Amino acid sequence: MTGGLWLERVSKTFHPGTSNARRALKDVTLSIAPGEFVILIGSNGAGKSTLMNAIAGRIPVDRGRIVLDGVDITRWPEHRRAALIGRVFQDPMMGTAPSLSIAENMALAYRRGRRRVLRSFIGAKERALYREALATLELGLEARLETKVGTLSGGERQALSLLMATFVEPKLLLLDEHTAALDPKRAELVLRLTEKIVREKRLTTLMITHNMAHALRMGDRLLMMHAGEIVLDLSAEEKAQMEIDDLLRAFERVRGETFVDDRLVFSQLEGKDHAP
Amino acid sequence: MALWIGSLEQGLLFGIMAIGVYLTFRVLSFPDLTVDGSFALGGAVAASLVVAGVSGWAAAAVAALAGAGAGLITGLLHTKGKINGLLSGILTMIALYSVNLRVMGRANVSLLNEKTIKTELEAWAQAAGVDRHVVFGVMFFLLLFAVKLAVDWFLRTDLGTAVRATGDNPAMIRSFGVDTDGTILLGLILSNALVGLSGGLIAQYQGYADVQMGIGMIIVGLASVIIGEVLIGAQTIFRATLAAAAGAVAYRFVIAAALRLNVDPNDLKLLTALIVVVALVVPPILEKRRLQRRLDAEDADAVFGDDRRQAAADRAGAGAGPKAEGRVRPAEKGGEGG
Numbered sequence: 099m100t101g102g103l104w105l106e107r108v109s110k111t112f113h114p115g116t117s118n119a120r121r122a123l124k125d126v127t128l129s130i131a132p133g134e135f136v137i138l139i140g141s142n143g144a145g146k147s148t149l150m151n152a153i154a155g156r157i158p159v160d161r162g163r164i165v166l167d168g169v170d171i172t173r174w175p176e177h178r179r180a181a182l183i184g185r186v187f188q189d190p191m192m193g194t195a196p197s198l199s200i201a202e203n204m205a206l207a208y209r210r211g212r213r214r215v216l217r218s219f220i221g222a223k224e225r226a227l228y229r230e231a232l233a234t235l236e237l238g239l240e241a242r243l244e245t246k247v248g249t250l251s252g253g254e255r256q257a258l259s260l261l262m263a264t265f266v267e268p269k270l271l272l273l274d275e276h277t278a279a280l281d282p283k284r285a286e287l288v289l290r291l292t293e294k295i296v297r298e299k300r301l302t303t304l305m306i307t308h309n310m311a312h313a314l315r316m317g318d319r320l321l322m323m324h325a326g327e328i329v330l331d332l333s334a335e336e337k338a339q340m341e342i343d344d345l346l347r348a349f350e351r352v353r354g355e356t357f358v359d360d361r362l363v364f365s366q367l368e369g370k371d372h373a374p
Numbered sequence: 375m376a377l378w379i380g381s382l383e384q385g386l387l388f389g390i391m392a393i394g395v396y397l398t399f400r401v402l403s404f405p406d407l408t409v410d411g412s413f414a415l416g417g418a419v420a421a422s423l424v425v426a427g428v429s430g431w432a433a434a435a436v437a438a439l440a441g442a443g444a445g446l447i448t449g450l451l452h453t454k455g456k457i458n459g460l461l462s463g464i465l466t467m468i469a470l471y472s473v474n475l476r477v478m479g480r481a482n483v484s485l486l487n488e489k490t491i492k493t494e495l496e497a498w499a500q501a502a503g504v505d506r507h508v509v510f511g512v513m514f515f516l517l518l519f520a521v522k523l524a525v526d527w528f529l530r531t532d533l534g535t536a537v538r539a540t541g542d543n544p545a546m547i548r549s550f551g552v553d554t555d556g557t558i559l560l561g562l563i564l565s566n567a568l569v570g571l572s573g574g575l576i577a578q579y580q581g582y583a584d585v586q587m588g589i590g591m592i593i594v595g596l597a598s599v600i601i602g603e604v605l606i607g608a609q610t611i612f613r614a615t616l617a618a619a620a621g622a623v624a625y626r627f628v629i630a631a632a633l634r635l636n637v638d639p640n641d642l643k644l645l646t647a648l649i650v651v652v653a654l655v656v657p658p659i660l661e662k663r664r665l666q667r668r669l670d671a672e673d674a675d676a677v678f679g680d681d682r683r684q685a686a687a688d689r690a691g692a693g694a695g696p697k698a699e700g701r702v703r704p705a706e707k708g709g710e711g712g
Binding site for chain 2: 154175187205209218
């Protein structure tokens with residue numbers, strides 16, 4: 099197995115051994131090919147963000163293996179994985195440092211995964227590089243290198259976050275509902291930039307969204323999670339056949355099944371309680 | 375006059391400590407209470423070394439190293455021990471009280487008749503035939519300015535920018551491959567090194583080290599940083615460190631003025647705390663007022679045209695609390711319905 103992302107029976111339980119124990123990931127096995135653009139959907143609490151955090155190393159997994167670009171990163175700390183993984187968060191405030199300038203933020207991104215040394219910062223050549231990259235956003239940020247990022251709008255900050263996350267090409271790009279906090283117009287802009295950057299750089303990408311239209315329109319593959327498992331895996335061709343209604347029906351069907359499951363569990367529990 | 379000159383000289387030496395506090399409090403957003411302990415540690419170490427015959431400058435350098443060690447301990451407690459930042463600092467500070475007594479062997483070490491930086495500079499002045507206060511002033515200023523420029527330089531390097539980003543948005547800088555434990559440790563080490571250096575210099579300047587000399591130092595540092603920000607601003611790194619340094623001098627002048635006005639010296643710590651409270655509470659309120667007035671003016675502009683001034687004044691008078699809004703909204707809705 100070379101390149102891409104490979105998850106093998108990854109499990110995670112929150113608050114194990116307590117009455118609040120919750121199995122957030124149940125033996126998730128998943129393979130994403132290099133350059134594949136995968137969309138991940140699922141209701142709240144389905145385990146989407148947990149999966150992403152497990153891949154990024156924000157939370158340790160209980161069992162299983164995570165292999166990225168042929169390297170087993172299961173035991174790597176978050177900051178070490180960051181050398182390989184680019185991330186854009188839901189909150190536009192999360193992806194940039196507000197009291198630093200646009201140039202300084204770009205410089206931080208440019209040094210992704212490299213040792214930070216006592217070298218003075220940002221020469222003219224680097225500046226030119228940043229201006230060129232910022233120009234691709236078509237937001238005029240290239241003329242505002244010294245502006246503090248905290249003064250930018252949410253849409254501008256999120257576009258900048260996306261650019262920073264992909265500036266040094268990551269082996270994997272994780273997008274965690276990165277347009278959910280934006281108004282529709284800005285969301286559309288950031289999605290267009292996402293499509294452009296991911297395609298141009300052929301980035302292996304995993305994107306969470308709650309928007310069914312986006313889920314059908316974008317990406318090469320669609321995954322649906324429910325209760326810590328991947329319950330639906332559609333190829334680009336299968337996806338093309340589907341309408342939003344079909345997707346919603348699939349959602350309801352999944353929920354219905356677990357509802358039955360829950361009832362079964364409850365009746366078993368009751369049976370046990372009454373047994374002695 | 376002697377009071378003001380003494381205040382200036384002390385202020386310049388305390389400025390080094392204030393830049394240290396700026397590093398933790400503003401750059402790392404880490405309220406580090408180690409300062410009370412590491413300042414006295416610097417004083418204790420420098421005084422003991424001077425008494426043992428070490429040169430004043432070397433003693434000050436070792437004081438800086440000792441301070442760095444104190445910062446390292448607080449940093450390890452916080453990052454590796456997962457102890458709350460505030461508590462980590464308090465623990466180190468309390469522990470250092472005992473350590474400082476051990477270092478000095480008693481509660482107070484006098485440097486009378488010892489060869490210190492101060493006596494060295496005095497000898498210089500005498501040889502050159504200049505007033506000793508001129509030499510003190512120039513030397514302390516140059517020292518403080520050198521520290522300021524060094525810190526400025528550091529904060530602009532790759533590593534320094536990573537430290538700044540850690541205080542600004544740790545999740546973000548981790549996602550770009552920086553180990554924030556490391557940057558927090560580094561920030562605490564540098565900060566407390568400066569605090570220890572300042573303590574070592576102050577002990578030599580005042581002619582003694584005392585186990586109590588660090589008490590309330592963190593508040594003095596905060597007061598310096600905040601007063602400086604009000605006076606000079608903190609828009610750039612250059613200004614922010616200059617502000618901390620100048621704030622330390624200004625703070626000394628405030629204290630001198632208070633003494634001049636016959637404020638009981640026992641009340642000085644109370645006064646310092648009040649200054650910090652006022653400096654922390656008032657600027658945000660003023661800023662909010664200014665913003666509200668501007669918004670009101672814009673609103674009034676859009677809605678009421680010529681009556682805008684009256685309207686803005688009315689709203690400002692009503693107070694912009696949530697209660698006031700609650701009262702207004704339903705009435706507006708009712709009006710639309712009718």
